[in-house]
Every structure is written in C-alpha cells, then in structure tokens.
Amino acid sequence: MSEKPASLEPMKLTDKIYVAGHRGLVGGAIWNELTRRGFSNLLGKTSSELDLRDRTAVFEFVLANKPDVIIDAAARVGGISANNSYPAEFLSENLQIQVNLLDAANAADVSRFLFLGSSCIYPKFADQPIKESSLLTGELEPTNDAYAIAKIAGIMQIQASRRQYGRHWISAMPTNLYGPGDNFHPENSHVLPALLRRFHEAKESGSKEVVLWGTGTPLREFLYVEDLADACIYLLENYDSPETINVGVGEDVSIRDLAEIVSSVVGYEGKITQDVTKPDGTPRKLLDISRIKALGWEPKTSLREGIKQTYEWFLVNEENLRAK
Numbered sequence: 001m002s003e004k005p006a007s008l009e010p011m012k013l014t015d016k017i018y019v020a021g022h023r024g025l026v027g028g029a030i031w032n033e034l035t036r037r038g039f040s041n042l043l044g045k046t047s048s049e050l051d052l053r054d055r056t057a058v059f060e061f062v063l064a065n066k067p068d069v070i071i072d073a074a075a076r077v078g079g080i081s082a083n084n085s086y087p088a089e090f091l092s093e094n095l096q097i098q099v100n101l102l103d104a105a106n107a108a109d110v111s112r113f114l115f116l117g118s119s120c121i122y123p124k125f126a127d128q129p130i131k132e133s134s135l136l137t138g139e140l141e142p143t144n145d146a147y148a149i150a151k152i153a154g155i156m157q158i159q160a161s162r163r164q165y166g167r168h169w170i171s172a173m174p175t176n177l178y179g180p181g182d183n184f185h186p187e188n189s190h191v192l193p194a195l196l197r198r199f200h201e202a203k204e205s206g207s208k209e210v211v212l213w214g215t216g217t218p219l220r221e222f223l224y225v226e227d228l229a230d231a232c233i234y235l236l237e238n239y240d241s242p243e244t245i246n247v248g249v250g251e252d253v254s255i256r257d258l259a260e261i262v263s264s265v266v267g268y269e270g271k272i273t274q275d276v277t278k279p280d281g282t283p284r285k286l287l288d289i290s291r292i293k294a295l296g297w298e299p300k301t302s303l304r305e306g307i308k309q310t311y312e313w314f315l316v317n318e319e320n321l322r323a324k
C-alpha cells in the first residue's frame, strides 16, 4: 500500500462537509456513512432548496457556509435510455452543476473537493480492463457521449484548479452503481434497478415473461453503493493526485446473466426474452482498479448480496417509489 500523501490533513469529525446531492443514490450512501463514522457537521440541500444550476444561489450558499470539504454527488443521472433521449439536458445541466460548485469552491477557498465522474468517460473500445490513462484516447459511446463530455470537463476543472490555485482536489470514476436509494423508474433508471422492479412486478402480476433491453450480451461491472461511499471517504483521506482514479469491483457480468441473478433473488419463474430494438450501448466497460487497490482499498459486497439488500430496500419503499 502506498503511503498517505504528506499534503493531506486527516478529516476531522467537526469538519464542515457539504454533500451535494445528499438524497441521491450516491449522496445518500455517503451521507449515511459519514454520519455512521461520527462526522457531525454535514451540510445538504435538496434541489428544490438549492438548484445548483442557479449560479448566484450556489455562490451565496457556498460563500455563506464555507465548507471544509465538498463532495459532489449531484448531477442529472440516468440509464442508457435517458442519456440517449436527453443528451442536450444531460450535457447542459451537468456542466452547470459542476462549474457552479467548482467555481464557488474556488471563491470560498474550499480545502477538499471530490468530483464524481463515471466509467462512461472512457472510449467505447478501450482496452479492458480500462486504465485511467485510456481517457481521451478514442471515440466515446454515442448513447452517453454528452454526459461523458460533461464529466471529462469536471475532471479537467479539478486538474486546472490544482494547477492554477494549488488545490488538493480530486476526482474519482465509479463503475456502474446500485443499491438502496436507487432510481427505479421503468424508463430512466439503470439496468439493475430496472430489472429488480420489472421482475418483482412480473412475479406479483403472474406475468409469463420479462423482456430485457438489447441482446443481453454487453458486459457490465456493478459496485454496491455503500462500498462506493466507503471508497469516497477513503480517497479523501488517502489520495491527492491530479489523475482521476477508478473505483470498481474488478469483475463484470453479462446483462443476460445479471437478469438470471435478479430473477433468482426476486423468485421469478417465468421466461426472459430480449427486445433487440433497444440499444446495447458500449459492449464492455470493466475498470482497472489496480491503483485504488494499491492505495489499500477493496470493495466488500458481492453482487448477489448487494442485489438482495437492494431488493429488501425496494420492498420496504415500493409504495413511494411507485409514485415516481
């Protein structure tokens, strides 16, 4: 394991930590983990309390509160269908959110900033597993290229702020995430929550088949969101380099095999078919996690266990999710 950078002060439990997007899948898990560890000075605002696209409001909030740490888990996020359908909104909203937060953080001299990108920033046909150095070496996956460009701009603004202002800010690139608090919308969600809901509803209704989008052959890597939250805090304590750093599990599964696991966890016994009119997206995006492992971090939750915990959460929260 490499040594903790001398430049890093350990976070104090009294540090004022602003978790942007604190009610989302990722922000919620980070908020819960910080609370569990005894961090007592957390800041969070819902999008209706503080719309991060409103530059004036963001500057007012950040300058008034002067957080010691900002964790940016706020973004316009969605699965392949949402990204493919609303590329202009995904590009514009995510650029606005991150530029406003980063500019306000520079104005307020915020000590630590963690920017979250995504594995979709890497080239569609990058060598697998994908190393961080693959960034900008090839064409992007068209179904989420607008979102990816926004994320790449965020990585660049972190690096530029380090160079121009001497910031100890970092960016991390998580693989596909899932877990309690996910978005289970039938159209706009990611594959794992979408399948959990679809298999559950098929079991409840006695439907004879469940339809998967695409061919089922693409491979995806899935990291349980509570492990990501642990990784984010670990990186804030142990990482201070300009290069972005991958966060994943180091193995992937075909969408078809994922569907079989979800079906088994839910207890569905019908058929699984494919709708090949829907896009597959990138064929594979397994992250190389050797750098974060060298830092001393490893994920803990197996895919099956994570799906079981996510399904249990879904069952408890199903009613208010149905309203979404």
Ligand SMILES: NC(=O)C1=CN([C@@H]2O[C@H](COP(=O)(O)OP(=O)(O)OC[C@H]3O[C@@H](n4cnc5c(N)ncnc54)[C@H](OP(=O)(O)O)[C@@H]3O)[C@@H](O)[C@H]2O)C=CC1
Residues within 6 Å of the ligand: 020, 021, 022, 023, 024, 025, 026, 027, 045, 046, 047, 048, 050, 051, 052, 053, 072, 073, 074, 075, 076, 077, 097, 116, 117, 118, 119, 173, 174, 175, 176, 177, 178, 181, 182, 183, 190
């Ligand atoms: N989910 C995944 O598979 C992956 C996610 N990521 C990254 O993790 C981060 C969080 O994603 P995730 O938790 O899944 O997303 P969610 O959609 O679950 O949460 C997004 C959060 O952002 C907030 N938000 C969105 N727009 C605005 C706005 N205009 N003003 C203020 N807040 C806003 C929402 O606030 P509110 O609830 O109050 O409306 C919500 O809490 C993103 O940067 C995403 O790119 C990276 C890799 C994979």
Ligand SMILES: C[C@H]1O[C@H](OP(=O)(O)OP(=O)(O)OC[C@H]2O[C@@H](n3cnc4c(=O)[nH]c(N)nc43)[C@H](O)[C@@H]2O)[C@@H](O)[C@@H](O)C1=O
Residues within 6 Å of the ligand: 077, 078, 079, 080, 081, 083, 118, 119, 120, 144, 147, 175, 176, 177, 188, 189, 190, 191, 192, 194, 195, 211, 212, 213, 214, 218, 220, 255, 278, 279, 280, 281, 282
């Ligand atoms: C997280 C990261 O990666 C995201 O891209 P993605 O991994 O392609 O997103 P996805 O989870 O929506 O799809 C994964 C695969 O699964 C198949 N698939 C089958 N059946 C359903 C289904 O019912 N829903 C969905 N969404 N996909 C399905 C789908 O056809 C595809 O082959 C970006 O949007 C972006 O958010 C980003 O940063």
